[in-house]
Structure formats: structure tokens, C-alpha cells
Amino acid sequence: MVKGLQQHHRVLQVISKLFIPLILLFAFYVQFHGDFGPGGGFQAGVIFASAFILHGLIFGEGRTRLVMPPYVLRFLMSFGVLLYAGTGLVSIMMGGNYLDHSVLSEDALHGQHWGIFAVELGVGFTVTAVMITLFYCFSSTRP
Numbered sequence: 001m002v003k004g005l006q007q008h009h010r011v012l013q014v015i016s017k018l019f020i021p022l023i024l025l026f027a028f029y030v031q032f033h034g035d036f037g038p039g040g041g042f043q044a045g046v047i048f049a050s051a052f053i054l055h056g057l058i059f060g061e062g063r064t065r066l067v068m069p070p071y072v073l074r075f076l077m078s079f080g081v082l083l084y085a086g087t088g089l090v091s092i093m094m095g096g097n098y099l100d101h102s103v104l105s106e107d108a109l110h111g112q113h114w115g116i117f118a119v120e121l122g123v124g125f126t127v128t129a130v131m132i133t134l135f136y137c138f139s140s141t142r143p
Contacts, residue, residue, distance in 0.1 A: 009058065016058045023051040031124050041120035045127025053135045061139045070136065073129040080126030087118040 027048035034040030056064035088098040096103035101115020 012058050016054055020051045020055060023047060023054070027051065031120065034120050041123030042127050044120075045124040046131060048124070048128045049131030049135070052132050056135060056139060061136065065136065068132055070133070073133050073136075076125045076129035077133070080122040080124070080129065083122030083125065084119050087115055087122070091115065 027044045030039035030047055031041065031044035034044065052064060052068055055067065087101070091100045091103055092098055094103040099115070099119070101112045102108035103111060104115050105111035
């Protein structure tokens with residue numbers, strides 16, 4: 001950003017520095033509370049990505065790429081899909097059907113809880129990374 005242009009956005013920068021941690025905290029709440037109530041991986045992923053998108057809009061895409069580089073996003077996209085699929089494969093290896101989480105623990109209820117948690121975590125990682133990548137694609141002036 002141009003030096004003079006940065007000074008005009010000082011209030012937005014201060015306010016966003018206050019709100020970004022709160023947005024991230026709310027995303028964690030939605031992620032970890034998703035198996036007990038409304039929310040889950042997709043909603044938490046979008047909220048988590050919105051904090052980085054806000055950072056990019058206020059401080060510039062270049063600074064946000066330093067905070068969340070594209071290679072980290074590629075890793076998160078891959079890891080999220082592998083976590084989702086891996087949870088199903090572990091279910092198969094333990095004698096159940098694909099994504100039958102009841103076999104993941106001695107108690108079927110605990111198995112369902114841990115399986116859904118792992119799947120929702122994988123969805124959250126993937127959605128976060130895809131949303132930030134889309135922001136980079138649409139905001140970039142690079143070819």
C-alpha cells in the first residue's frame with residue numbers, strides 16, 4: 001500500500017486488529033460446538049477464512065500472503081480431504097462401513113462423537129483453505 005493511503009485506513013486497521021482475534025475465537029467455538037448444536041466444519045471454515053479475508057482487505061493481500069502463504073493453504077486443503085477420507089478408511093479397517101463411526105471406540109456413542117469431530121475438522125480445514133485461496137485468486141494482480 002502507498003504510505004499516504006495507509007494512514008487514511010488507520011481506524012479500520014485498529015478496529016480489525018481488535019475484531020480478527022474475536023472472529024477466530026468464534027470460528028473455533030462454531031467448530032468445536034458443531035457436533036452438539038448448530039455449526040460445524042463448513043460454517044467454522046467460512047468464519048475462519050473471513051478473518052483472513054478481512055486482514056487482506058484492510059492490510060493488503062501481500063501482507064496476508066505472508067501470514068497465510070499459498071503453500072500452507074495447499075497443505076490444509078490436502079490434509080482436510082485426507083482427514084475426512086481417512087476417517088472413513090479407519091472405520092473400514094476396524095470392521096465397519098465407510099464413515100460408520102460407531103466402530104471407532106468401545107462405546108458406539110463415543111465412536112460417533114470422535115468420528116464426526118474428525119470429519120468436521122477435515123471439512124473446516126478444507127473450506128478455510130479454499131476460501132482464502134479464492135480470495136487470493138480474485139484479489140491478485142499477478143498472472
